[in-house]
Amino acid sequence: MIRKITLLAVLFSVSFVFSQKKAISHDDYDLWKNIGNTQISDKGKLMISTVVTTTGRGDGYLMIYNTDTKSKFVFHNGYDASVSADENYVVFKRKPKYQDVRKEKKKKVKKDDREKDMLFVYDVKNNRISDSVSRVKKYELSEKGAWAVIEKFKNKKEKKKKEKGEEGDKKKDTVKKKKSKVFEQDYALVYNLKTGGKDTLHQIKDFALAEEGPSLYYSLKKKKGSDIGVYAYDLESGAKKMIDTGKYAYDKLITDKEGKQFAYMAAKDSTETDSLKFELYHYTGNTLNKLTDISGKNLKKDWELSKDISPYFSETGKRLFFYSRPEINLQKDTTLLDEEVPQVDVWNWKDELIQPEQKSRFKQLKERAFVSYYSPESKRVTHLQDEDMDFVFFDREGENRFAIGVNSIPYSIQRSWESPWRRDFYVIDANTGQKHLALSKAGNQPVLSPDGNYALYYDVDAKHWFSIRLSDRSKTNLTDGLGVPFYDEDDDHPSLPPSHGFGGFDADGNALIYDKYDVWKIALDGKTKGVNISANGRKDNIVYRVLNLDPENRRKASYLNKELLLTGFDKTTKASGLYSLRKGKMRERMKAGEYLVSGYVKAKDAEVYGFRKQNFTTYPDLYLSKDSFRTSNKVTDVNPQQKDFKWGTAELFSWKAYDGTELEGIIYKPENFDPSKKYPVITYFYEKRSDTYRNYRSPQPSASTVNSSYLVSNDYIMFVPDIVYKDGKPGPSAYNCIVSGVDALVKEGYIDTDNMALQGQSWGGYQVAYLITVTDKFKAAMAGAPVSNMTSAYGGIRWQSGLSRAFQYERTQSRLGKNLWEGFDLYIENSPLFGIPKIKTPLLMMHNDNDGAVPYYQGIEMFMGMRRLQKPAWLLVYNDEAHNLRNVKNRQDLSIRMMQFFDHYLKGEPAPKWMTKGVPRTEKGIDFGYDLDKE
Structure with missing residues (x-):
């Protein structure tokens, strides 16, 4: 009897807990926060993270965590933090409160007069704010020193306040004047973190702060008209020196790392600012040298310095790179009125780029320029890029002998229907500027080796990795004979398969190349056979990949105590772990348990690591380890409110498609799931998603898709099946995988077969239709x-990029594999438009009028077809919105309407008025139509 009572008590308590939890509503999205930028200071003393709301509606905070004392300092709305080199100070900005900004916008306060960001200096030793600065535009902190340059907005305009006379006397109104100095232009403060000393630079235009030396260079401007000049500032002494003055404009200020060299562009006096001709100046050792001038000094014949692209120094300052281009002599006919100038786009079948792509890339094409460099040592200028090269890329330091030039012009027209896109690659001798063709019609861009002697590239035609010895352009196949494919053997597009990828270079300069599971170490000279260093990935169904933790060089492998760091993703459990490798021995640093581990960060000069781990029920909070991952401690708890809401669980699900293909998917179930009940199910899909099984899903307004956390909290089941494709059969392939998966799920016994729905976006939206x-x-x-x-989509344009859509249908995601004329029947058979007479399912669509990926008229064609045949259909068009919604107000609206739609059909809830009566144009923005129609 006692045992029965105890069991009943347990059941009652569980039921009580569930009853106390709330279902997530559309009003709860603002409660959830996300961790943004995370950094660890160089010596590992501080971990800093920015936390923001997922919606952007509301306030966040900056968290500074002391890894020695394990104490936290949290600052409301802080962001954009930097740590001083000695780790004694943290500088950061604070945004105004969200509600204050909202009130100012409601009152239509002028932008200049609105509350601005503040800057704060946090004293780490004393755990306190030591100073603050108001109305901050931006700041920079010297990397090695203790100086900050803080650019400020000009002060608010003073409002005149009137003082009334006392005791009824009719005195004249007087103006109350503030004693503080009024700055009518933006200005900057040079700030010493250690002393708190400030020096003001009035009339600031721009500045360049040396990363590692005590040098600051800046330009000043008049309130109206021309600039004043450029100056040097010694941060240690506070001494200022004029470098140049008297020009009309100064622009593009840059300095080398140590601050010993300075370069800028300047233009002589001109009344027409659009026609300014700039010259390049170089300053070092108190000597100013004009490198280029308007007469063509150090430039190609009839070329001019580009005013649009900033020059820059190489890593150690041995080269000053700059850009020039042929002089543009086209002049607009000023005798014509604007109304007399025809506005026409001329399309020519021989154009290398079609007009929409030229429009999309207008700024880039207009500002196109070509790179050269000046050597301060030899005093010579070397031109590296010709007009027939798209761009030139260098090693990370920009100082090795060889560079690579890229030319896609011979294949520009074919880009409209071919994939991968082809290009020619040239080896350029950076000492002389001479170029030689190295790769013709290549499908992938090479990667330069750390020593600058080789380039590594994947040959899409041969399906192997090759190296090129740059001195003589000889090629070596590096992966032939290794016994495994290095191309993606699971790729199901009707095009040449891509590689599995490249993990960077190890400490000895070897390439780290991936097969489907493992990492191979391969010497670029090809003299030794490649070695599988992770060894057991294919056998254990684990995908090993190199961990790259250097933010300045993502092609550099990371090490822990001289052991190469690898991540491991278990394809069976979808969990991930961390491993280290040395001399062929693999060591498990973090076991692949129940979590997906990611977001690794590392202190630059210490073995201090941060990481995040998540699964569907666990938000990816931050963890810290200082003992080589033997232990770790949780640093953040960003979403404690989750415990107050009904959540759910995620499960992997396997079945066989109708054609026998083995497939995986994910089932999301409510927290208090009862297998004896029948649940409505919404099936969502996009390519293959099962590897995201352990991903956390924050409740948030929808950009385009259903939210799994919201659905399970509101007693829906969500099913996410993987899809594999056959060439020419994207529609039937979707049916084969998705519907077979739903049938297999129904056999589990808890699905309400009378209340099942589909949802998808973009490629998934096509498959729904x-x-x-x-x-x-x-x-x-x-x-x-x-x-x-x-048929109409094939000939359309991806308006965001300006590209033809043909390549997508012939070679990439749409997977038809033929052009419209060769495969006309395939285009008809796979098009939902021609199957509209068979539709019995009510359809809600979203297609926005500024969609840059799928032409807006595609949604209109579907809607108008269903309307003509009187099939229930609704089309939501969000104005000036892209392929996926960007504005949170529109995301909120879509979330409400989409769930009202599903609640009506799957749960029997009354339909909202926007579904039953619509929203007339005259009521747009006034009556949203959310009210339920209970008539």
Whole structure:
């Protein structure tokens, strides 16, 4: 009897806990926060993170964590933090409160007069704020010194306040004047972190602060008209020196790391600022040298210095790179009125770039320029890039002998329908500027080796990795005979498969190349055979990859106590771990348990590491380890409110497609799931998603898709199946995988087969639209930005990039594998538009009028077809919105409407008025139509 009572008590307590938890609503999104930027100071003493709301509506905070004392300092709305070299100070900005900004916008306060960011200096030793600065525009902190340069907005305009006379006397109004100095222009403070001393630079225009030396260079401007000049500032002594003055404009200030060299561009007096001709100056050792001038000094014949692209110094200052271009002599006919100038785009079938791509890339094409460099040592200028080169890239330091030039012009027209895109690559001798063709019609860009003697590249045609010895351009196949494919053997696009990737270079300069599972160490000279250094990935179904933790060089492998660091993703459990490798011995540093571990950061000069771990029920908070990952401690708890809400669980699910293909997917279930109940299910899909099984999903307003956390909290089941494709059959392949998965899920016994729905966006939206033309299993469907007519979509434009859509249908995601004329039947068979007469499922669509990926008219074609045949359909068009919603107000709106739609069809809730009666144009923005129609 006692045992029965105890069991009943336990059941009651569990039921009580569930009853106390709330279902997530659309009003709860602002409660969730995300960790933004995270950094660890160079010596590992401080970990700093920025925490923001997922919606951007509301306030966040900056967290400074002392890894020695384990104490935290939290600052409301702090962000953009920097740590001094000695780790004694943290400088950061603070945003105004969200509600204060909102109130100012409501009152239509002028932008200049609104509250601005403040800057704070946090004293680490004394755990306190030691100073603050108001109205901050931006700041920079010297990397090795203790100086900051803080650029400030000009002070607010003073409002005149009137003083009334006392005792009824009719005295004249007087103006109350403030004693503080009024600055009518933006200005800057030179700030000493150690002493708190400040020096003001009035009329600031721009500045360049040396990373490692006590040098500051800056330019000043008049309130109106020309600039004043450029100056040097010695941060240690406070001494200022004029370098140049009297020019009309100064621009693009840059310095080398130590501050010993300074360069800038200047233009002589001109009344037409659009026609300014700039010259390049170099200053070092108190000597100013004009490197280029408007007469063509050190430039190619009839070329001019580019005013749009900033020069820059190489890592140690041995080269000063700058850009020039042929003089542009085209002049607008000023005798014509604007209304007399025809506005026409001329399309020519021989154009290398079609007009929409030229429009999309207008700024880039207009500002196109070509790189050269000046050697301060030899006093020579070397031109590296010709007009027929798209760009030139160098080693990270920019100082090795060889560079690589890229030319895509011979293949520009074919880019409209081919993939991968082809390019020619040239080896350029940076000492002389001479170039030699190294790769013709290559599908991938080479990577320069750390020593500058080789380039590594993947040959898409041969499906192997090669090296090029740059001195003589000889090539060596590095992966032939190693017994495993280095191309993606699972790729199901009708094009040449890509590689599995490249993990950078090890400490000895060897390339670290991936197969599907393992990491191979390969010498670029090809004299020794490549070695599988992770060894057991293929056998154990673990994907090993190199960890790269140097933010300044992502091609540099990271080490822990001289052991190479690798991550390992278990394809069976979808969990990840951390491993280290030395002399062929693998060591498990962090076991792949129940979490996906990611977001690794490291102190530059210490073995102090940060990382994040997550699964569906656990937000990816920050953890810290200082003992080589033997132990770790949790540093943040960003979303404690989650415990107050009903959540859910995620499970992996396996089945066989109708054609026998073995597939995986994810099932999300409510927290208090009861297998004896019947649940409505929404099936969402996009390519293969099962590897995201352990990902946390913050409740947040939708950019385009359903939110799994919201669904399970509101007693839905969500199913996410993987999809594999056959060439020419994107629609039938989706049916084969998705519908077979739903059928397999139904056999589990807890799905309400009368209340099943589909949802997808973009490529997933297309498949939703296709599926409802071939099955009536689903009671409702929502498709975001669906392609409905592949015949018209094939000839369309991706407006954001300006590219033709043909390559997508022939070679990439749409997977038809043929052009429209060779595969006309495929385009018809796979187009939802032509199956509309068979549709029995109500369809909600979203397709926005500024969609740069899928043309807006595709959604219109689907809607108008369904409307003509009187099939239930709704189309949400968010104005000036892109492929996925960007504005949180629109995301919130979509979330509400999408769930009202599903709640109506799957849960029997009353339909909202926007579904039953619509929203007339005259009521747009006034009556949203959310109210439920209970008539």
